[in-house]
Each structure stands twice: as C-alpha cells, then as structure tokens.
Amino acid sequence: MSAQRVNSTLPARGGVGLKAEHYRTILNSKPDMGFFEVHAENYMGAGGPPHGYLEAIRRDYPLSIHGVGLSIGGANPLNKNHLARLKALVDRYDPGMFSEHLAWSTHDTQYYNDLLPLPYTDVTLQQVVEHIDETQTHLGRQMLLENPSAYVTFTQSTYEETEFLNEIVKRTGCGLLLDVNNVFVSATNFGSSPEGYIDRFPVEHVQEIHLGGYAPDTDERGYPLLIDAHDRKVADPVWALYARTIGRTGPLPTLIEWDADIPTWDVLAFEAEQADVTMQSHVQAEKRRGSYASGI
Amino acid sequence: MFKQRKDGVVMPQVSDSKQENRDLKGYVTALRDLGGNLRGYVEFSQGLLEPSLPVPNGVVGRDGAVSQMRYGVYRNNVMASLIDALAANFPALHNLVGRDYFRALAAEFVRAHPPEQPVLSEFGDKFSEFIAGFSPLANYPYLKDVATMEWAWLGAYHSADHEGMAVDALSKIDPELLGDVVFTAIPASSLVYSPFALSEIWEQNRSEKVTGVMPKTNQAILICRPDMDVTLIGLAQDVAEFAELLFAGETLGEAAEEVSSRFDTFDLSAALSCLLAARVFASVSDKASA
Known part of the structure; x- marks a missing residue:
C-alpha cells in the first residue's frame, strides 16, 4: 500500500487541517495543497469511512498527525493504551510529522478534552521530559512539541515558556511546532510582546508552523482576552507575526487550523495559499539581498 | 534530582552519602515540590466541572490578578x-x-x-x-432506545472493515453437515430491539433509510456495515432472534430448532437468505473443523 503513496515528507508549503466536510471535494478535485494534518484521536477507530477517506487522501498528499489527547504535560503516567493506539495510527499512515502539545488533558481517570496549562518548574520539566522520551521511544521516531495558547499563568512558574521549551528540546531531542497564533493569543492575554517571544524562540528546532483564527473577548478588568477558537480566518497581526517568524526560520510546512464553523473548501485553501505567498516573498527578498542559500 | 520509577511515579533521588544533611534537606524540599505540584493538578482539574469552586491557588491572569473569567475559559472549553x-x-x-x-x-x-x-x-x-x-x-421512554440505536450505529461506523463472506460460501459446505455449521458475524453488526417505531424516528431525524420489515411497534433493527455506509434493516422478530442465536455461536441446526419452537411460522430458508443478503456474516465453518 505504501508503494502507491506519495513521499511522506511535508514540503515547506501551506497545508490545512483535514475535515470530513471536505473529503469528497479533495478526492474529486485533487487540489494543489502542500499537505494535510489530522487530529490523531479522530482516526483511532478500527475501520469505517474515516480511514477509507484518509487512506485515499494519503495516497496523494503528505500527512501530519497531530495528537490532542496524550496529556504530555500531565502529572500522571501516560495512558499506555492510548500510546499503543497512537503507535498503530502512525505506523499505518507514515506521517511526515507527529506532534503533540505542551499541555495536559487527563488527570487521574478523567479526560477533559482541552489543552490545559501547566506551571513551568523543575518538577514539571522532568515530567514532560519523561513523557516525551517515552512517546518517542514507543513511536520509534522524533516528535514535535507545540507551544500552547494560555489564558492564565501560575505563580509557581520559575521558567519562561521559551526557556522551558528550549530545555525540553535539549533533554529529549524532540523538535518544536511553533503555533504563531498561540504566541499572539498568549502575549495579548498577558500584555507582553509577541515579537519578543518569536525573537527569543529557539527557531533552529522548529519543523512546522501552525496558524489559526482567534475569537476576541475581554476579561473582567477590561483587558483583551483572546480565545484560541480556530473558528475563523487568521487575523492580520498574526499574518504579520508569521512573516517575522519566516524571516527567522525560512520557509517551513505551515498549517492552517480551522476546527469550528468550518468554511467551504475554497475559503480554507485560500488561507493556505496566503502562507505560500508569505514564504515566497521571503524567498524573493532573500534572493534580492543575495544572501539566500539554497538548502536552508 | 529526580528519577522516574518503573510505575511512572517521579521520585526524588538521594545521592552522595557524604552530604547526608544537605541531601536530606533536598529530599524534603523535593518531596514538598512534588506534593505541591500534584495538588496543583488536582485543584485545577476539580474546578473544571464544578463551577462553584474558586479559581485554583496560584492560577492568575494578567499582572498576577486572579481572574474568574480566564479560568472560566477552560471550564467552558471542557464542558462545551x-x-x-x-x-x-x-x-x-x-x-x-x-x-x-x-x-x-x-x-x-x-x-x-x-x-x-x-x-x-x-x-x-x-x-x-x-x-x-x-x-x-x-x-x-423511546428516547433511551434512540440513544441505544445511535450508539450501535456509531459502533458499526467505526468498527473494523469486513465486506462479509461470499454469498456462495454456504454452497461449498457438504449439505449433510449444514446443521452443524457455525457463523461469525462481521465486526460491524448489532441488533437493536424497541417497543416503539424506531425506524420512523430514525428516518425523520437522521435522513437515512431503514429497509426491511417495519411494524408500528416492537421493532428489531439489524445495524451492520459490510461496505462504507452503515445499513439498517428491519427484521421480523423470528429472524432477529435467529440472527442473535447465530451471532452467539449456536449451530445453524440448534438455532433453527429453537426459533421454530418459539414461532410456528418460522421460515428457515427465507431467514437465512435475508441475513446472507445483508452480508452480516464474516465466515462459516462446520463445527467439527472449527
């Protein structure tokens, strides 16, 4: 079966989250799209239409598998059954990347279905490192860890987030997924500089970028409270931050996340094209400056 | 400073016996850190489904201010x-x-x-x-049955794929041994019984056809998926009970005899062709060789 598939490597292009609403359009029109990404937990059934469509789409496109339920940042040991199901999925589809979040979603026996925040301390660093090590060993491959969006912080934190991520990479050898919308959401929510965050980020370890739309709100003190809703277009300031990011990293596989109020295929595909345009203008600018080295 | 035990619990690690005093202090501090860390997760998670609980200790918003609304975002996300x-x-x-x-x-x-x-x-x-x-x-009371049927549908939708055995599989078995054959059902197969007209409710609310026998009351619906789409087939009561016995591993002979004793009008060959046409069986074998 794998012989009939395109290469698994994600190109440095725009891609989109695969939604059931678009299965047929994609298979019928074979659009020019860099890659697709799926949430691992949506494809953990034994069979049925989800796998039928995903197998067909994987033949024509590279795939990224993005986990939302492993609870890497949790205090409890990882769910061994879930890890085994993840391994089966990754083995079945041979994705170009597997990524998960610096967050937790399970405590004791309960699964909360949200990416919950953790304090950044020596204790949580050790937890996360152990969990990533276990995941990478079990899957037999490197994983990427994504920076979270946050609405709260913890008084007990002793690390900056960028420092914490850098330390995790050093100790586990994992790569990073930089969610630029998350950077903008968190920085706005805490009144800090999103550009400063990008400038401090250990970009040499970034292998994929995420972009998505946020829903604006305000907190009880009247400060902006942005919600990482993935329910609309990528906002203009996030595109600007993305251009700054690409300026540091060069072109990278860039995913548009749109998970609620799913638009028509054309609207979604247009967002991915915008990422392509941003990357192309960066490459052109570098060429003009004569400092572009191919292969970076 | 820490190491993980085989059972996954992170434990403080005591090293170097020469510095016993300092290490003991370190050990106590480390234990306190671990306890505090775990308490943080317990408090954060308990409040998620319990809106009357306060914002957990140490959880703050902008400028270190405690914010109901910000912690509330997680509460809303989880529940919604x-x-x-x-x-x-x-x-x-x-x-x-x-x-x-x-x-x-x-x-x-x-x-x-x-x-x-x-x-x-x-x-x-x-x-x-x-x-x-x-x-x-x-x-x-019919709502419970609707939920049961939707759960069965979901199970069939995500079950392992199996297109069912070839329609002529039975013809390859020595007719003398037919009474002793046993069947296995495909993974995507189940039966739902209801005293209500479930098929009508289903067609009105899920825009999917239910075929076969659909009495106004006491329905039996076979839910299976030999292809991509889930199929829903209303069965006569005797056929449904026959299918259930076969799914449970009774031989064709045993099942036919039992259902015949319950229903005078039971037609074995019609029941069998109905189930074979639904492609609900994955395989058939004579009991002796099974």
Whole structure:
C-alpha cells in the first residue's frame, strides 16, 4: 500500500487541517495543497469511512498527525493504551510529522478534552521530559512539541515558556511546532510582546508552523482576552507575526487550523495559499539581498 | 534530582552519602515540590466541572490578578467541547429534544460520567442508560432506545472493515453437515430491539433509510456495515432472534430448532437468505473443523 503513496515528507508549503466536510471535494478535485494534518484521536477507530477517506487522501498528499489527547504535560503516567493506539495510527499512515502539545488533558481517570496549562518548574520539566522520551521511544521516531495558547499563568512558574521549551528540546531531542497564533493569543492575554517571544524562540528546532483564527473577548478588568477558537480566518497581526517568524526560520510546512464553523473548501485553501505567498516573498527578498542559500 | 520509577511515579533521588544533611534537606524540599505540584493538578482539574469552586491557588491572569473569567475559559472549553462530542455522537437525540434541552441534559451526563480516555467517538456508552434513569424524561421512554440505536450505529461506523463472506460460501459446505455449521458475524453488526417505531424516528431525524420489515411497534433493527455506509434493516422478530442465536455461536441446526419452537411460522430458508443478503456474516465453518 505504501508503494502507491506519495513521499511522506511535508514540503515547506501551506497545508490545512483535514475535515470530513471536505473529503469528497479533495478526492474529486485533487487540489494543489502542500499537505494535510489530522487530529490523531479522530482516526483511532478500527475501520469505517474515516480511514477509507484518509487512506485515499494519503495516497496523494503528505500527512501530519497531530495528537490532542496524550496529556504530555500531565502529572500522571501516560495512558499506555492510548500510546499503543497512537503507535498503530502512525505506523499505518507514515506521517511526515507527529506532534503533540505542551499541555495536559487527563488527570487521574478523567479526560477533559482541552489543552490545559501547566506551571513551568523543575518538577514539571522532568515530567514532560519523561513523557516525551517515552512517546518517542514507543513511536520509534522524533516528535514535535507545540507551544500552547494560555489564558492564565501560575505563580509557581520559575521558567519562561521559551526557556522551558528550549530545555525540553535539549533533554529529549524532540523538535518544536511553533503555533504563531498561540504566541499572539498568549502575549495579548498577558500584555507582553509577541515579537519578543518569536525573537527569543529557539527557531533552529522548529519543523512546522501552525496558524489559526482567534475569537476576541475581554476579561473582567477590561483587558483583551483572546480565545484560541480556530473558528475563523487568521487575523492580520498574526499574518504579520508569521512573516517575522519566516524571516527567522525560512520557509517551513505551515498549517492552517480551522476546527469550528468550518468554511467551504475554497475559503480554507485560500488561507493556505496566503502562507505560500508569505514564504515566497521571503524567498524573493532573500534572493534580492543575495544572501539566500539554497538548502536552508 | 529526580528519577522516574518503573510505575511512572517521579521520585526524588538521594545521592552522595557524604552530604547526608544537605541531601536530606533536598529530599524534603523535593518531596514538598512534588506534593505541591500534584495538588496543583488536582485543584485545577476539580474546578473544571464544578463551577462553584474558586479559581485554583496560584492560577492568575494578567499582572498576577486572579481572574474568574480566564479560568472560566477552560471550564467552558471542557464542558462545551464534551457536549459537542455527545451532540455529534447522538444527532437524532439532539434533534428530538432540541438544542437547549440537549445541552442541559448532556452537561448533567458529563458531570456524572466524564470520559475516561481521549477518543470522543467512544464517549457516551452510558448515555442511553443515563437517559433511562433521568426522571424529567420519564414520559419519553423511546428516547433511551434512540440513544441505544445511535450508539450501535456509531459502533458499526467505526468498527473494523469486513465486506462479509461470499454469498456462495454456504454452497461449498457438504449439505449433510449444514446443521452443524457455525457463523461469525462481521465486526460491524448489532441488533437493536424497541417497543416503539424506531425506524420512523430514525428516518425523520437522521435522513437515512431503514429497509426491511417495519411494524408500528416492537421493532428489531439489524445495524451492520459490510461496505462504507452503515445499513439498517428491519427484521421480523423470528429472524432477529435467529440472527442473535447465530451471532452467539449456536449451530445453524440448534438455532433453527429453537426459533421454530418459539414461532410456528418460522421460515428457515427465507431467514437465512435475508441475513446472507445483508452480508452480516464474516465466515462459516462446520463445527467439527472449527
């Protein structure tokens, strides 16, 4: 079966989250799209239409598998059954990347279905490192860890987030997924500089970028409270931050996340094209400056 | 400073015996850190489904200010996304009781039976039972059966693929041994019984056809998926009971005899062709060789 598939490597292009609403359009029109990404937990059934469509789409496109339920940042040991199901999925589809979040979603026996925040301390660093090590060993491959969006912080934190991520990479050898919308959401929510965050980020370890739309709100003190809703277009300031990011990293596989109020295929595909345009203008600018080295 | 035990618990590691005093202090500090860390997770998670609890200790918003609204974002995300997951798994029920009622009902269910693993297409196995015991819905007893059928449909949708055995598989068996053959059902197969006209409710709320026998009351519906789409087939009571016995591993002879004793009019060959046409069997073998 794998012989009939395109290469698994994600190109440095725009891609989109695969939604059931678009299965047929994609298979019928074979659009020019860099890659697709799926949430691992949506494809953990034994069979049925989800796998039928995903197998067909994987033949024509590279795939990224993005986990939302492993609870890497949790205090409890990882769910061994879930890890085994993840391994089966990754083995079945041979994705170009597997990524998960610096967050937790399970405590004791309960699964909360949200990416919950953790304090950044020596204790949580050790937890996360152990969990990533276990995941990478079990899957037999490197994983990427994504920076979270946050609405709260913890008084007990002793690390900056960028420092914490850098330390995790050093100790586990994992790569990073930089969610630029998350950077903008968190920085706005805490009144800090999103550009400063990008400038401090250990970009040499970034292998994929995420972009998505946020829903604006305000907190009880009247400060902006942005919600990482993935329910609309990528906002203009996030595109600007993305251009700054690409300026540091060069072109990278860039995913548009749109998970609620799913638009028509054309609207979604247009967002991915915008990422392509941003990357192309960066490459052109570098060429003009004569400092572009191919292969970076 | 820390190491992980085989069971996954992170323990402080005591080293170098020469510095016993300092290490003992370090050990105590480390234990306190671990305890504090765990308490943080317990408090944060307990408040998620319990809105009357205060914002957990140490959880702050902008400028270090405690913020109900910000912690509330996580509360909303958890509850709303789990309710959405139930609405996706039980769309007919959602239609029948209406959006607002469904969300209130689902919230009660989430608090009583939160999911215990992250695959949400597998969340809601206790929903039908919960509805059966939910007194405000006591006058709508068919809702429990709708939930049971939606759960069976979901199971068939995600089950392992199997296109069913070849239609001529039975003809390859020595006719003398036919009475002793046993069947295995395809993974995507189940039977739902209801005293109500479930097929009608289904067609109105899920825009999917139910074929076969559909009496106004006491329905038996075979839910199976030999191809991509889930098929729903109304069975006569005797055929349904026959299928159930075969699914349970009784031989063709035993099952036929038992159903004939319950129903005078049982037609073995018609029942068998109905089930073979549905492609609900994965394989057949004579008991001796099985």
